Amino acid sequence: xxxxxYDLKRNPFEITPDPSFLFPTRxxxxxxAALYYGVRRHKGFVVMTGxxxxxxxxxxxxxxxLLNRRNVAYAYVFNSLLSPLEFLHYVAGDFGLAASGKTxxxxxxxxxxxxxxxxxxxxxxVLVVDEAHHLPVEVLEEIRLLTNLETSQExxxxxxxxxxxxxxxxxxxxxxxxxxxxxxxxxxxxxxxLEETKGYIQxxxxxxxxxxxxxxxxxxxxxxxxxxxxxxxxxxxNTVCENALITAFARQSQTVTPDVIDEVAADFRxxxxxxxLAAVLAAKRAGAERRPGExxxxxxxxxxxxxxxxxxxxxxxxxxxxxxxxxxxxxGTRSGGEQSPAASGPEGQGT
Numbered sequence: 001x002x003x004x005x006y007d008l009k010r011n012p013f014e015i016t017p018d019p020s021f022l023f024p025t026r027x028x029x030x031x032x033a034a035l036y037y038g039v040r041r042h043k044g045f046v047v048m049t050g051x052x053x054x055x056x057x058x059x060x061x062x063x064x065x066l067l068n069r070r071n072v073a074y075a076y077v078f079n080s081l082l083s084p085l086e087f088l089h090y091v092a093g094d095f096g097l098a099a100s101g102k103t104x105x106x107x108x109x110x111x112x113x114x115x116x117x118x119x120x121x122x123x124x125x126v127l128v129v130d131e132a133h134h135l136p137v138e139v140l141e142e143i144r145l146l147t148n149l150e151t152s153q154e155x156x157x158x159x160x161x162x163x164x165x166x167x168x169x170x171x172x173x174x175x176x177x178x179x180x181x182x183x184x185x186x187x188x189x190x191x192x193x194l195e196e197t198k199g200y201i202q203x204x205x206x207x208x209x210x211x212x213x214x215x216x217x218x219x220x221x222x223x224x225x226x227x228x229x230x231x232x233x234x235x236x237x238n239t240v241c242e243n244a245l246i247t248a249f250a251r252q253s254q255t256v257t258p259d260v261i262d263e264v265a266a267d268f269r270x271x272x273x274x275x276x277l278a279a280v281l282a283a284k285r286a287g288a289e290r291r292p293g294e295x296x297x298x299x300x301x302x303x304x305x306x307x308x309x310x311x312x313x314x315x316x317x318x319x320x321x322x323x324x325x326x327x328x329x330x331x332g333t334r335s336g337g338e339q340s341p342a343a344s345g346p347e348g349q350g351t
Contacts, residue, residue, distance in 0.1 A: 002249035006217060012208035013242035015235055017058035019065055021207060023200045023234075028055060031187035035063045035160060039072065039126050042154035043184035044147050047161045049133075049168050050189030053235030056162050059189075060130060063160075067126065073118065074126040080134040084142045091127060115149050115156040126158045133163035137175055144179040191232030198223045200234065201241060218256050225258040229265035240264050 003011065014021075022028070031048050038046035050056045060076075067074055075094035082090060088107045092099035097110050118125050129135065129143070149156040161167065171180045192200055201223055205214040218226070218241070226244075230236035241256075243264045248256045265271065 002245050005249050005252075006245065006254075007209065007213065008205075009209035010207075011242070012204040012210070013238040013245070015238045015242075017055075017061050019058065019062045021204055022055075022058060022062055023196075023203050025192060025196050027188075027190055028059060031189055032059050032062060034185045034187045035059065036066060038160070038185045039063075039067065039124060039158045040070075042124065042158060044150075044155040045159050045161070045179070045183045046185045047167070047171070047183050048187045048189070049163055049165055051191065051233065052164060053233040054189040054191060055234050056189060057130060058234075060128060060160075060162055064128070067124075070124070072124045072126055074128055077127070077129045078131065080129060080131045080139070082139065083136075084138050087139050087142060095125075111146070112149055119151070119156050124158065125156065126160065128160045128162070130162050132161040133165075133167035133170065135161075135163075135170075137170075137173075140170070140176055140179055144182065147182060192227075192234065192237075193232060194224065194227045197227040197230070197232055197237060200237060201226065204238075204241075213254070216255060222256050222258050222261055225261035225265075229261060229270045236270065239268065240270070243267070 003009070024032075031050075035046055035048060037043070048056060048059070064074060064076065073095065075091045077087070077090060077094070085104055085107075088104060088111070089099045089102075092102075092107050092110055095111070095114060097114055099107060099110070102110070115125055127143070127146070135143075143159060143161075146157055147155055147159060170176065171183070198220070201218050202214045205217060210217060222244075226237060226240050230240055240261060244256045244260050247260050247264060248254075251260075253260075
């Protein structure tokens with residue numbers, strides 16, 4: 001819609017992970033190098049984590065393009081909400097094996113034979129699991145056991161686990177300590193800083209055909225607004241800039257101004273992130289265990305302001321405890337046990 005007006009050949013801020021738009025920051029280069037090195041050197045397990053929208057899937061797509069040129073066979077699992085048997089079926093099918101209707105033992109024999117055959121031909125085989133933070137512990141254990149297929153020198157199957165920071169937390173758990181010890185390489189993606197955000201926006205504009213107006217279309221003060229609202233997350237940068245171009249085009253403006261960015265950010269509610277009820281209750285429970293004035297909960301100042309702050313904190317903690325008691329009571333009634341509000345509800349609630 002706006003391409004002709006801004007002299008662009010393509011949309012610069014699509015949110016689909018297009019490898020041709022890769023902006024190689026230091027972190028992204030290191031992560032891609034770790035993924036590629038781990039595969040080519042048959043290291044076994046490689047893990048890459050990063051927050052939502054930081055470019056994990058884009059790097060995976062770049063890696064798969066590189067592997068295609070090296071005659072590397074790969075199975076790419078992009079939906080990790082699978083049972084262990086469904087997971088094995090999917091992997092075998094993606095490798096081109098006949099998997100339908102087969103039992104787990106038959107699938108494992110098929111995979112073993114396939115991997116040994118490729119190894120004898122000096123060929124590399126890779127399993128890439130995206131959204132790996134959703135994998136149940138049982139599936140992660142199945143993946144670990146797949147790495148038992150090895151020679152005395154190297155692994156027959158190279159495995160890349162890609163996911164959000166929750167994957168790191170899951171791998172730190174006691175039941176997955178064996179898997180954690182087998183990880184050969186790890187990398188982590190982070191949001192862009194302000195300078196990288198500027199380079200990211202200008203590179204995308206140049207790749208889209210903006211040779212002369214890349215710097216003027218998004219001036220420095222506008223880029224600063226984009227960075228503030230997106231927090232340097234590439235996916236949000238794309239969303240903000242794409243909608244900003246549409247708004248500026250509607251106004252027939254040759255420059256995207258900071259107020260346009262503010263308007264787009266408000267429309268997308270970018271400053272609003274509501275925690276889940278479970279997270280709120282967990283935080284309140286942790287805080288309610290301490291009384292104001294106890295170690296770790298200091299009251300600033302020793303004068304009237306400090307005293308007022310202490311009284312205010314006392315009221316807050318009492319309110320928190322009341323809410324927790326009410327929540328526990330409601331949970332108890334939902335679970336089927338009829339309880340009297342007077343017996344198990346918050347103190348003073350009936351007065």
